[in-house]
Amino acid sequence: MSIATRAAVLSAPQTSFTVQDVELADLREHEVLVRMVATGVCHTDLGVWAGGIPFPLPGVIGHEGAGVVQQVGSAVTTIAPGDNVVLSYTSCGACPSCQDGHPAYCTTWLPRNLFAGAREDGTPTLSLDGAPIGGHFFAQSSFAQHAIAEERNVVVVGPDVDLAGLAPLGCGVMTGFGSVWNALDVQPGGRVAVFGTGAVGLSGVVAAALREPAVLIAVDVVPERLELAIELGATHTINGREEDVVARIAQITAGAGLTHAFDTTGVPAVARSAVDALGARGHLVTCGAPPPGTEIPVDFQGILPGKSVSGVTMGDADPKVLIPQLVDLVAAGRLPLGRLIKQYKLDQLDEAFADMHHGTTVKPVIVH
Structure with missing residues (x-):
C-alpha cells in the first residue's frame, strides 16, 4: 500500500x-x-531550482540523504530495517562501466539520476493529490520525511553515527574527495591547486592534504572560505579578485607550475587559468556543470607540454566503497565536516538555498 509523508515540493523553477x-x-x-534524518543541499539541487537541469516539475528533489531504513523489498539482501544509511546516486550495475568498477559513468546515469523524475520503467514514486509528480531524483528525492531508494544507492554506515553530519557524503563531499583521490590521484610531493572552495572544493583540499603534497593552493574570492582552506590543509591561498592567479601560482611553484589542478567552478575563465597554471604533464580535472554548450578556451600551444584536461562525475567513486572510507575519516577527525555544515528545517529550504547561493553557508543540511 502507498505511504503518506511530507515533502518540500518545487512547483516551477x-x-x-x-x-x-x-x-x-x-x-x-x-x-x-x-525515514530521512537529514539531507544535504547540493549545487545540483540549485541547478534544478534555477531551471538549468530539466527535471519534471512539480516535483521533489534532494539527493544527499541520510536516514534509517523502515522497510526493504523482497529481493533486498544487503540492507535491513533499522540500518543507518547514507543515500547516493544509482546505476544499472550491468553496463561496462558498472562492471569495471566505475558506476559514476553508467551508460544510463543521466536518466536514472537526473532527468526522468521516475523509475527506469517510467512509473512514478511520488504523487500529490492523486497525480504523479517528479520524484526518484538520484533514486531518492530526499527533501522529504521519507524516501524510496534502491539497494544500489543505499550505503549502510553503522549504528553509532551522526546521520545529520554524514548526509553530505552522498554527493558533494564524495565528488570533491573522490575527484582528488581517484581521478587526479595526487601523490606525495605534488603541486596542487583547488579552484573554488565550496563543499566540493574543500573536500578536495582535505583529500589532497592527506596525500601530503609539497604545495596545496586554494583559489576563491571569499576570504572566509580561503581561511577555512588553510585550516583544512592548504599551504597557500589566492583571492582571484585581488591577484593574477596564474602569475601567483607560477611564483609559488618557482616556475614549475602545477602537477594537479581541480576546478569545481564550471566557469570557463577559471578552467582556463587552471590549464595555464599547469606545468609540463600537469593534469586538470573539472567537475563543474555549466549549461550545455559551454566551452573551455585553450591555447593549443599551451597544452603541448603534455598537459591534460578531463571531466569527472561523482568523483569517479563507487559509493559503497568510498562512503564507508569517508565515514571512517570523519570519525577519526580527518574530514571535519562539522566545519562546513549549517542545519536548517525542511520548511527553511528556501533560506538554505539562498544562503548556499550567496556563499553564506558552505553546506546547508536539512534536518527532518
Missing part, C-alpha cells in the same frame, strides 16, 4: 518550496524505504 502531504508508491522488490 525559481519559485518557493512548499511542504505538502504526498504519497510514496508501493515498494518494489529491489527498493528500500528510508
Whole structure:
C-alpha cells in the first residue's frame, strides 16, 4: 500500500518550496524505504531550482540523504530495517562501466539520476493529490520525511553515527574527495591547486592534504572560505579578485607550475587559468556543470607540454566503497565536516538555498 509523508515540493523553477502531504508508491522488490534524518543541499539541487537541469516539475528533489531504513523489498539482501544509511546516486550495475568498477559513468546515469523524475520503467514514486509528480531524483528525492531508494544507492554506515553530519557524503563531499583521490590521484610531493572552495572544493583540499603534497593552493574570492582552506590543509591561498592567479601560482611553484589542478567552478575563465597554471604533464580535472554548450578556451600551444584536461562525475567513486572510507575519516577527525555544515528545517529550504547561493553557508543540511 502507498505511504503518506511530507515533502518540500518545487512547483516551477525559481519559485518557493512548499511542504505538502504526498504519497510514496508501493515498494518494489529491489527498493528500500528510508525515514530521512537529514539531507544535504547540493549545487545540483540549485541547478534544478534555477531551471538549468530539466527535471519534471512539480516535483521533489534532494539527493544527499541520510536516514534509517523502515522497510526493504523482497529481493533486498544487503540492507535491513533499522540500518543507518547514507543515500547516493544509482546505476544499472550491468553496463561496462558498472562492471569495471566505475558506476559514476553508467551508460544510463543521466536518466536514472537526473532527468526522468521516475523509475527506469517510467512509473512514478511520488504523487500529490492523486497525480504523479517528479520524484526518484538520484533514486531518492530526499527533501522529504521519507524516501524510496534502491539497494544500489543505499550505503549502510553503522549504528553509532551522526546521520545529520554524514548526509553530505552522498554527493558533494564524495565528488570533491573522490575527484582528488581517484581521478587526479595526487601523490606525495605534488603541486596542487583547488579552484573554488565550496563543499566540493574543500573536500578536495582535505583529500589532497592527506596525500601530503609539497604545495596545496586554494583559489576563491571569499576570504572566509580561503581561511577555512588553510585550516583544512592548504599551504597557500589566492583571492582571484585581488591577484593574477596564474602569475601567483607560477611564483609559488618557482616556475614549475602545477602537477594537479581541480576546478569545481564550471566557469570557463577559471578552467582556463587552471590549464595555464599547469606545468609540463600537469593534469586538470573539472567537475563543474555549466549549461550545455559551454566551452573551455585553450591555447593549443599551451597544452603541448603534455598537459591534460578531463571531466569527472561523482568523483569517479563507487559509493559503497568510498562512503564507508569517508565515514571512517570523519570519525577519526580527518574530514571535519562539522566545519562546513549549517542545519536548517525542511520548511527553511528556501533560506538554505539562498544562503548556499550567496556563499553564506558552505553546506546547508536539512534536518527532518
